[in-house]
Amino acid sequence: MSEQPELVRTVEALLFLSSDPLSPGELADATEAGEGAVVAALAVLAEEYAPGLRGIRLRELGGGWTLASDPDTEDAARRLFSRPRASTLSPAQAETLAIVAYLQPISRPEITRIRGVSADSASATLLDRGLIEEAGHSQFGAVLYRTTPQFLKLFGLRSLDELPDIARWDPTPEEQAELRERLLRAGEARAS
């Protein structure tokens, strides 16, 4: 393809970056060009991005212009978005979620004690993603967390009873104490 004039290239970049439609007036302000020149640039782009030519189209929507994917590509897009994402949980998130899943309801200070580092950002993300939720307050006033029905769905579990038996990963299975107590002890040993 041939080289485009600078204004056409700039308008193209702005349309690409913006998730909302842009009016010729907004484009003129941003490019510091006249509105007539912007309309001419949009005409060049409309031809480039005419339906059927490429995977992206230029569309006029509610008085503004926007780039959008061609509807023909929707099946592939659906497969792309529905693929199980490789790195869904960070180690901090996995640890925080595991603590909530096995010990619920559990307060944030306790999670922090077990992890040895603050769990604030991890628990905020998990709340955000609907994997955990608040479950009242402890006797000391700290917010308690539990997992959500959404958590069970995403992990393919019918109920919490189906959580994997941790014996397989237990480094010292001979220990008799309760899981909560053992996790707290190990966490405090790590933090000290």
Place this chain on the structure above:
Amino acid sequence: MSEQPELVRTVEALLFLSSDPLSPGELADATEAGEGAVVAALAVLAEEYAPGLRGIRLRELGGGWTLASDPDTEDAARRLFSRPRASTLSPAQAETLAIVAYLQPISRPEITRIRGVSADSASATLLDRGLIEEAGHSQFGAVLYRTTPQFLKLFGLRSLDELPDIARWDPTPEEQAELRERLLRAGEARAS
């Protein structure tokens, strides 16, 4: 412009929709095409989006392919979007990031030892900006850090292999040998 084959159009649409770089494998899964065909389609697009032709470029970054704006259009983009693209790094952040990039996975105490001063606030900022992330725990229980795909993307790197050999910044072997000898002589003079 002429009509592109369907696979090229679909790949273009997926690149447009995805906010993360996509690998040929991911594109092949989504398009249900062979990886070879996807690589060929990417080559066609790379030519279309070659630097200087349009306002958008195709870049290979962080293990995949992604569309990005041409830097020439930055002035207009800054006028349109009030948020600046990305702030620069403070010297402490840049140093901490460099240590993580070269020695990953590495724990915070190790970073502190190398820098000679605490890296707590710098690493918190880098975590916050998504440039580094937690990567499990060391055998002593300290949190380990590694760089993220976002780091590669923002620093224009295809992979960590593109970072130059750290030895590049060492003094010449002669300088080093001379320095070592001086230090040794000083030590021996004291010990005798």
Place this chain on the structure above:
Amino acid sequence: MTAVALANLELDLDVFSGPFDLLLTLVLREEVDLLELQLAEVVLAYLDHLEQRGELDLETATEFIVLVAALLELKSRLMLSSEEQELLDIEPEQAAEELLARMLDARRFRAAAAHLGELLDAEHGVRFRIAPPPPNLRRAIVHAADGSHDPQVLGEAIGRMLLMPPAISVRHISTLRITVAERLSHLRELLRRGSFSFDEAVRGADRMTVAVTLFALLELYKRGEAEWEQQESFGEIAIHGRAHEAPAEVLAG
């Protein structure tokens, strides 16, 4: 081994006068004896320098701290006699290697940091599209994600957190033969006779005894039994009893 950012730090010390980076070079060339150099003076000069400039340059401060810490460590090792070095298993070669490694590391990663800064600058003006998926695709995302997470990761995470960190080995620390109680009664004995200097209290003693005595002195200070003063760094430490009360007799038992 020049420290470019610190080149402006001018020093006027007993054994040396000139810029800091020159001092560093001279120390490494043995033209200035590290044992005669009072590092406290260097730190004070740096603080003056900071005050004059009225701003804290983090990069320079970091560099300064790394270098002074390295010098301090080397100097403290130089101050040990050779048999005591054996005790601590530190060879002069090792000290020199460590200082060299520390300096090379600091230099390497500062250069690498500068390189990353250049990479980031080169990407200036490159923006990526950040847009939510179109509405017709959003439903697909949530729907297909069911069962996409493996519950095994939760078990693994718990296993990781159950791991007790290994106990810290203390085998390399030699057994204390001197006890704090012994040194406490020694100091109290001296206090009963009046004021004395720390040097007097540890005359002829070995290094471990000196350390334990200092610890005992801190204990006396904490209990309000003694006070001490030091006019200048490395000067004599004068120790006095607390005039207004005399608990020493009571607590000594």
